[in-house]
Amino acid sequence: MMQAGNGVRDVQALEQGDRLASLGALIAGVAHEVNTPLGIGVSAASTLQVLAEQIRQRYGSGEMTRSDLERFIQLAIDSSDLVVKNLQRAAELMQSVKQVAVDQASGEQRHFPLKSYLDGVVTSLSPKFKNTPHRVTVTCPPGLSVDGHPGVLAQIVTNFIANSLIHGFSPDRAGTITLDARADGGDIVMTYRDDGVGIAPEHLGRVFEPFFTTRRGTGGSGLGLYVVQSLVTRRLGGRVDLSSEPGRGVEFTVRFPARPAARAAA
Numbered sequence: 001m002m003q004a005g006n007g008v009r010d011v012q013a014l015e016q017g018d019r020l021a022s023l024g025a026l027i028a029g030v031a032h033e034v035n036t037p038l039g040i041g042v043s044a045a046s047t048l049q050v051l052a053e054q055i056r057q058r059y060g061s062g063e064m065t066r067s068d069l070e071r072f073i074q075l076a077i078d079s080s081d082l083v084v085k086n087l088q089r090a091a092e093l094m095q096s097v098k099q100v101a102v103d104q105a106s107g108e109q110r111h112f113p114l115k116s117y118l119d120g121v122v123t124s125l126s127p128k129f130k131n132t133p134h135r136v137t138v139t140c141p142p143g144l145s146v147d148g149h150p151g152v153l154a155q156i157v158t159n160f161i162a163n164s165l166i167h168g169f170s171p172d173r174a175g176t177i178t179l180d181a182r183a184d185g186g187d188i189v190m191t192y193r194d195d196g197v198g199i200a201p202e203h204l205g206r207v208f209e210p211f212f213t214t215r216r217g218t219g220g221s222g223l224g225l226y227v228v229q230s231l232v233t234r235r236l237g238g239r240v241d242l243s244s245e246p247g248r249g250v251e252f253t254v255r256f257p258a259r260p261a262a263r264a265a266a
């Protein structure tokens with residue numbers, strides 16, 4: 001009995017150490033990535049400061065011309081654009097760390113109906129679909145419920161949908177997303193599909209790696225699917241699989257135990 005208890009504790013300690021090690025690696029990576037946008041943001045903000053001081057002097061001495069003002073306005077727009085874009089990018093990177101780092105124990109644990117919860121998540125994302133031709137449908141048996149932290153499922157679905165909109169779809173062709181949840185024994189199986197451009201075979205094995213992105217420099221952080229994978233394995237005690245072919249969209253399958261008791265025993 002004692003030994004079994006110790007064994008369990010050892011495994012927990014190991015898992016905890018593993019979790020901290022990979023969190024440490026993630027934070028180191030993010031700190032590195034955050035450096036660039038913060039650096040650009042700081043230098044754009046100081047440029048703005050210098051420009052504002054110059055125009056104040058010219059105005060104060062009565063020497064300011066119309067073209068001084070016009071030049072100032074244009075430069076102020078350009079630099080504040082840079083400040084906003086780069087701070088947003090830094091904030092997004094930090095948000096990914098927060099998503100992974102949220103402590104499992106502090107997460108609200110509850111029993112919730114899956115269908116209405118998933119519908120709610122999709123509804124909350126509807127502003128992202130406004131002004132696009134793309135559509136999402138959720139199918140899930142009404143009686144299905146899950147014990148656990150519902151916020152985790154919201155984060156997973158949000159990351160999938162963001163990816164379909166950014167990577168999968170183009171604005172000129174209506175894209176379709178289906179999210180299908182069902183029970184399989186004690187497990188919940190959630191299948192997420194889009195009919196977008198799909199993923200190249202040489203990228204398939206890499207998309208879950210932290211910082212892997214095909215959109216470096218155009219908004220990608222490469223953390224979305226890494227976050228999905230850590231949430232599924234660490235928070236839900238499940239697994240996520242991907243299949244995709246170029247031109248045929250993506251299919252992510254998330255499988256996890258519906259009850260935490262089953263999760264602990266697994």
Ligand SMILES: Nc1ncnc2c1ncn2[C@@H]1O[C@H](COP(=O)(O)OP(=O)(O)O)[C@@H](O)[C@H]1O
Nearest residue numbers: 163164167168207213214220221222223224225
């Ligand atoms: N629905 C999708 N359709 C096509 N490609 C995708 C899709 N989802 C993910 N990808 C590919 O996987 C990569 C990694 O995704 P992710 O980890 O979310 O990082 P990011 O979105 O910041 O690029 C993306 O850069 C893209 O190449």
Ligand SMILES: [Mg+2]
Nearest residue numbers: 162163224225
């Ligand atoms: Mg993404």
